[in-house]
Amino acid sequence: MDRRSNPAPLPTATLSETIAIVCRVIAPNVAKGVIRRRPKIVGVVERFALDAQGVQQLQALSQKYGRGPLMLKVPGKPMAVVLDPADANDVLEHTPEPFATDERLKRSALGHFEPEMALVSSGKAREKRRALNERVLQSSCPRHTFAEAFTRIVEEEAEQLVARVGTRFDELDWATFHVTWERIVRRIVLGDIARYDRTLTKELATLRKAANWGFMHPKRKRLQQRFERHLAFYYQRAEPNSLMAMLSAQGAESEQAPLQQVPQWLFAFEPAGMAAFRALALLCAHPEFAAQAMAEADGTSPPAVDRLTASVLESLRLWPTTPLILRQSTRLTQWKQGTLPAHTSLLIHTPYFHRDERYLHAAHQFMPEMWLTPDGPGQWPLVPFSGGPGVCPGRHIVLLVTSRLLAALQRRARWTLQPPEKLNGQVPMPSLLSPFHLRFRREHLQPNSATTA
């Protein structure tokens, strides 16, 4: 938004440009699965570098139309894509008014399993639900009250994972990793007694599969109710050191819909596992940095943002797990380039900003150092966790758990990517790295050596 506003309508992409955006930006992301990834399609998008085509398409349009929001010719629903970094920051900063989080498409997807979640709520209800999430997840606190307990869980599960890998030809693949990751997530969110509760995870997975289809899929009401009853069981138990215990302790009122916030935590942890697995691949491809990171992690006083955390942030910059951040304008807004109608869906395509080699030095390289400076990446919208008042309130927990897992795995073994040339630190990083197709080989550590080098 700009004070020097222009009363004319914003520029609109032609029909063929709109189709190109739909085919190259929206369709690949929808096909990969917005709420639950489809591994085969992720593999195809990786193989044909389709994500790079989406970024190039938007770059070409920003060259042609300038950098203000660009309206798309979509029937039945005003839609615009944000092309300017300052506009992206502005939209995120002005959430939820006049840019609401409960965008229509998001609502139709999340409505399958968390219709009263903060992200898809508005007005007073959103305010209260967001505040509840912030309190339980301790959004403004880099180290959650239960950080020690979460780290212990990660250490215990990593120990068992490494032992399991030893019985599987010393190979760590996604399926093996994922079993461990799900256990970590259930223990952190629901408590230790949920460690083996795969039923609950499967119920949510089924609901998420339906959610991938948004309004095109009928709601699975009975399954949703059963899933909620299972969550209510854990809410009553309030297992010590779990997010459920923290939630129970809040004495939330019914308008805050406490149980409706929990599916988001469970489901949003899945991309965190993907980010951690990719970060392990990045560390394998950058052994010197990995060695420094481990020396720091095992030191007596690791800094607030350490190198392992920076590796996870880089994994999320290079391959953001929320590639489309959606907002919906609540009223007509004025921009330098023209006016944007009320009820327009605004699309922020994070790879377009994260991989903009026109402005970002070495956009396609592994650049963890940038997260280690006091200002982080500065004003450029590197927003894997979104930004502004709608920023992900779980980000500190994610970074804690993933970075501690990387430390725990590397302390116990030396890992090499299979085949090693899958990711080469000397060449640009691929536009997508499928976590489902990554494999690592475990090599036994010599006494007194603990790096990925």
Ligand code: HEM
């Ligand atoms: C790699 C992992 C994660 C990433 C990249 C991520 C990213 C994001 C992003 C981009 C949003 C904003 C979405 C939007 O505006 O439409 C968001 C919202 C949210 N995230 Fe995360 N998230 C992650 C994991 C988690 C975890 C593990 C939790 C909880 C334990 C969590 C809790 C939330 C909540 C409650 C919201 C809604 C905030 C609101 O209503 O304003 N996230 N996350």
